[in-house]
Amino acid sequence: xxxxxxxxxxxxxxxxxxxxxxxxxxxxxxxxxxxxxxxxxxxxxxxxxxxxxxxxxxxxxxxxxxxxxxxxxxxxxxxxxxxxxxxxxxxxxxxxxxxxxxxxxxxxxxxxxxxxxxxxxxxxxxxxxxxxxxxxxxxxxxxxxxxxxxxxxxxxxxxxxxxxxxxxxxxxxxxxxxxxxxxxxxxxxxxxxxxxxxxxxxxxxxxxxxxxxxxxxxxxxxxxxxxxxxxxxxxxxxxxxxxxxxxxxxxxxxxxxxxxxxxxxxxxxxxxxxxxxxxxxxxxxxxxxxxxxxxxxxxxxxxxxxxxxxxxxxxxxxxxxxxxxxxxxxxxxxxxxxxxxxxxxxxxxxxxxxxxxxxxxxxxxxxxxxxxxxxxxxxxxxxxxxxxxxxxxxxxxxxxxxxxxxxxxxxxxxxxxxxxxxxxxxxxxxxxxxxxxxxxxxxxxxxxxxxxxxxxxxxxxxxxxxxxxxxxxxxxxxxxxxxxxxxxxxxxxxxxxxxxxxx
RNA sequence: GCCCCCAUCGUCUAGAGGCCUAGGACACCUCCUUUUCACGGAGGCGACAGGGGUUCGAAUCCCCUUGGGGGUACCA
Numbered sequence: 001x002x003x004x005x006x007x008x009x010x011x012x013x014x015x016x017x018x019x020x021x022x023x024x025x026x027x028x029x030x031x032x033x034x035x036x037x038x039x040x041x042x043x044x045x046x047x048x049x050x051x052x053x054x055x056x057x058x059x060x061x062x063x064x065x066x067x068x069x070x071x072x073x074x075x076x077x078x079x080x081x082x083x084x085x086x087x088x089x090x091x092x093x094x095x096x097x098x099x100x101x102x103x104x105x106x107x108x109x110x111x112x113x114x115x116x117x118x119x120x121x122x123x124x125x126x127x128x129x130x131x132x133x134x135x136x137x138x139x140x141x142x143x144x145x146x147x148x149x150x151x152x153x154x155x156x157x158x159x160x161x162x163x164x165x166x167x168x169x170x171x172x173x174x175x176x177x178x179x180x181x182x183x184x185x186x187x188x189x190x191x192x193x194x195x196x197x198x199x200x201x202x203x204x205x206x207x208x209x210x211x212x213x214x215x216x217x218x219x220x221x222x223x224x225x226x227x228x229x230x231x232x233x234x235x236x237x238x239x240x241x242x243x244x245x246x247x248x249x250x251x252x253x254x255x256x257x258x259x260x261x262x263x264x265x266x267x268x269x270x271x272x273x274x275x276x277x278x279x280x281x282x283x284x285x286x287x288x289x290x291x292x293x294x295x296x297x298x299x300x301x302x303x304x305x306x307x308x309x310x311x312x313x314x315x316x317x318x319x320x321x322x323x324x325x326x327x328x329x330x331x332x333x334x335x336x337x338x339x340x341x342x343x344x345x346x347x348x349x350x351x352x353x354x355x356x357x358x359x360x361x362x363x364x365x366x367x368x369x370x371x372x373x374x375x376x377x378x379x380x381x382x383x384x385x386x387x388x389x390x391x392x393x394x395x396x397x398x399x400x401x402x403x404x405x406x407x408x409x410x411x412x413x414x415x416x417x418x419x420x421x422x423x424x425x426x427x428x429x430x431x432x433x434x435x436x437x438x439x440x441x442x443x444x445x446x447x448x449x450x451x452x453x454x455x456x457x458x459x460x461x462x463x464x465x466x467x468x469x470x471x472x473x474x475x476x477x478x479x480x481x482x483x484x485x486x487x488x489x490x491x492x493x494x495x496x497x498x499x500x501x502x503x
Numbered sequence: 504g505c506c507c508c509c510a511u512c513g514u515c516u517a518g519a520g521g522c523c524u525a526g527g528a529c530a531c532c533u534c535c536u537u538u539u540c541a542c543g544g545a546g547g548c549g550a551c552a553g554g555g556g557u558u559c560g561a562a563u564c565c566c567c568u569u570g571g572g573g574g575u576a577c578c579a
Contacts (some may be wrong), residue, residue, distance in 0.1 A: 031579045066578055123577085139505040140575070165577055183508075192506045194575060201577045213579050236507065237574050260509085260572095267571065295515095298528090302516055309515090309528055326516075329572060333514050336529045346542065387542040398541095460538045467539065475540040 024056025025227045028082075028089070029096075029217065031063040032074035035278040036081035038332075039232060039262050039270055042296040045313075046259055046325070047230045048087045049297070052317035059224060060093035065216060067097075081279035085289050086313055094224065096216060103211035106219045106249060107166055107200050111208075115248040118164035118205060119146040119196070120157040142167070142195030158205055166200035166208065168215070168245065176240045181228070181257035181322040188240035197241055218242050222251040233258040233329075234269065257322055260300045261329045270332060286391035291341035299330040310343055338390050345389040350382040357382065357395045364396065366403040371489040381485055384477050398477070402485060405495065406472030415474060416499055420457035421465040425500035427451040428462065435490030444480045469499035 026047045030040050051058035062078075064070040082089065110116035119142075121129075130140045147169065149157075157164075174190030203209030211219075217238075221229060229239075239256050246253040264274045276282065282292055290312065297316050298309060302324050307315075345353070354375070361367045371377060385398050400406065408416065415421060428451035433439065448466075452459040467479050470486060486492040 029579085033579075063579060069578075126577090134504080137504055141505090186507085188507075192575085198577050209577080212577070217579085232573090233508070234573055258508090263572080269573070298515065300515090305517075305527090328509050330516090331514060333529070336515065339529055342542090388540075458538090463538055473540090477541080478537080479539075
C-alpha cells in the first residue's frame with residue numbers, strides 16, 4: 001500500500017473489501033408518500049450492490065411516520081417495484097410506525113440525560129423570530145431560547161397551558177466529522193445546524209409527541225444494527241445531526257456513503273414534476289428491469305476497465321465498490337436508457353420475447369386463433385422483429401401488419417401506382433404456390449426472379465411493390481421473411497390480389 | 504442570505520503527477536452491409552470552466568474566481 005502524506009485528502013481506496021470489517025448490513029428506508037421513485041431505486045441499487053458484494057444483508061424499512069401523507073398502496077408499489085427490478089431484500093420489511101415505543105423511549109432517555117428539553121415556543125413566536133432573522137439578513141435558525149429554562153419560567157408556560165415540542169441540544173461549538181465512503185473527510189460545525197433540533201412534535205407538556213425523522217432513523221438504524229448508511233447527498237446535513245444523536249444515545253454510528261443525485265435535463269434534482277420518474281411508469285412504458293437497473297447503476301458508478309457497460313446486477317455486485325462512485329450529480333439521459341433497453345431486447349431469445357409480447361398482443365385481440373396462434377409462427381415473428389425493437393411496446397406496433405391487414409400509406413400507394421408495379425404483382429400472384437404450405441427462402445427468391453422477368457420489370461421494382469402490397473409501407477423488416485410468414489395463412493395471396501388490381 | 508458539496512466531449516464517464524496527441528459509451532455525421540427501415544460493422548465530430556501557484560513535469564496537488572447543485576421544517 002502506498003504511503004501518503006497526511007495533507008493528502010482522503011481518497012476512498014480502490015477496493016473496500018479490506019476496509020469493511022464485520023458483517024455488512026445496509027438498508028433502504030423509503031417513505032410511502034409516493035410511488036417508487038427512480039432516485040430511491042438507484043439508492044436501492046447501490047445498497048443492494050454493496051450488500052451482495054460483501055455477502056451482507058440488504059434490509060428494508062418503511063418510514064411511514066408521516067401519517068398525513070403515507071398510504072399503504074404506496075408501500076405496495078415500492079415493494080413491487082423493488083421486486084420487479086430484482087433487488088431482493090432480506091427478511092421482512094420493518095414498519096417504522098410500529099416502533100414508536102422504542103422511539104419514545106429514546107426520547108425519554110435523552111430527556112433524562114439532559115440532551116433534550118421541552119421548548120414551549122409557539123408557532124407565532126417562531127415565525128416572528130425567523131422574520132426578524134431574515135430582515136437582518138441572517139440565517140434562519142432556532143435561537144435556543146428555551147434551552148435552559150428555570151423551573152419558574154417553565155412553570156409559567158405550564159400555567160398558561162402551553163404545549164411543547166422536544167428539542168435536542170446542539171452545541172454551536174461542536175465539530176462533527178466523519179469519513180464518507182464517497183466524499184472522504186466530511187466536517188460540519190454545530191453552529192450551522194440551525195439550532196437545537198425538534199425530535200418530537202408538539203404535545204401536552206407531560207407527554208412525548210410524535211417522534212421525528214432524524215431521531216427515529218438513528219434509533220431504528222441502531223436497532224437494526226445497520227453497518228453502512230448509503231443514501232443520496234441531499235442527506236448530508238442530516239448525517240451531521242444524526243451523528244450527534246448516536247453519541248447522545250450511546251450508539252456506535254454506522255459508516256456513511258453519500259451518493260450523487262440523479263439530475264433532470266436542467267441539472268436539478270430529479271423530482272416528480274419531471275414527468276416519468278416512477279419505476280412503475282418505466283415498467284408500463286415497456287422498459288425492461290434489466291436495462292433500467294443497468295442504467296441506474298451507470299448513473300454515478302463506472303465499471304472497472306474492460307467490463308463494458310452492459311452487465312447484470314450480479315456481475316456488477318461482484319466488482320462494486322465506492323471507490324468507483326462519482327461525486328458529481330448525473331443527468332438522466334433517455335437516449336442511453338433507450339439504447340440499453342434495445343440491447344436487452346435484441347439479445348432476447350425469441351421464445352422469451354414471445355412470452356413477453358403475448359399479453360400485449362392479446363390486449364389487441366391478436367394471436368389467439370388461426371395460423372397466427374401457432375407458437376412456432378409467433379417465434380419466427382419475434383426473431384424477425386427483435387433487432388428493431390427499442391421498447392417492448394414496439395413489438396406491438398411492428399407486429400401490426402402481421403396480425404391485421406394494413407392500410408397502405410401514401411408512399412405505398414404511390415409505389416403500387418408506379419409503372420410496372422401491378423403487372424409484376426399480378427405475375428407473382430399467378431405463380432404463387434398453394435396456401436398452407438411452407439415457402440422456402442430459395443423458393444421465394446426464385447419466384448421473385450421469375451415474376452419480374454415475366455412482367456418485364458427489374459427485380460427491385462417487384463421487391464418494392466411487394467413490400468408495399470404486403471406491409472402497406474415501404475419500410476419494414478426483411479421482405480422475404482415477411483412474405484414467408486404471411487404465406488401459410490394465404491394472407492399474401494389476399495394482399496397481392498387487392499394490390500395488383502386497380503381500385 | 505448562510506452552510507455544505509461538486510466541476511473532463513452535448514450526455515454518462517475513464518483518469519490517483521510523466522502511461523494523455525486525454526480513453527470508452529450514448530447521441531450526432533459519413534461509409535459498408537441490407538434491393539427498404541432498423542440491427543450489425545468501420546470511421547468521423549467532440550472536453551480537462553478561468554486565473555494563479557507547487558513541480559523538471561499538472562486533467563490530476565494547493566489557492567482564488569466563476570458556474571452548477573444540495574441543504575437550511577413541529578416532511579422524510
